[in-house]
Amino acid sequence: MIFKEICFTKTRLDNQDAVKVVQRTMRYDSEITLEHGTRKINAKSIMGIVSMGLKGGDKLTVLAAGDDEKAAVEDIA
Secondary structure, three states: OEEEEEEOOOOEOOHHHHHHHHHHHOOOOOEEEEEEOOEEEEOOOHHHHHHOOOEOOOEEEEEEEOOOHHHHHHHHO
């Protein structure tokens, strides 16, 4: 398992952004998780991503476990 911490820079996450994230994660076989504070969600879930309510300046950790984990984390981050 590998991870990378990122800083969310947009003003807020909208539904189109969530769809783009899910489309990117679906390219990978690895299990991909997003963590924000105490919340941990499946990055392949649009509802999970939207429910995080991300806004500018929030810290987010991208985690991946699987055969293509390194490529997945770099792409998503």
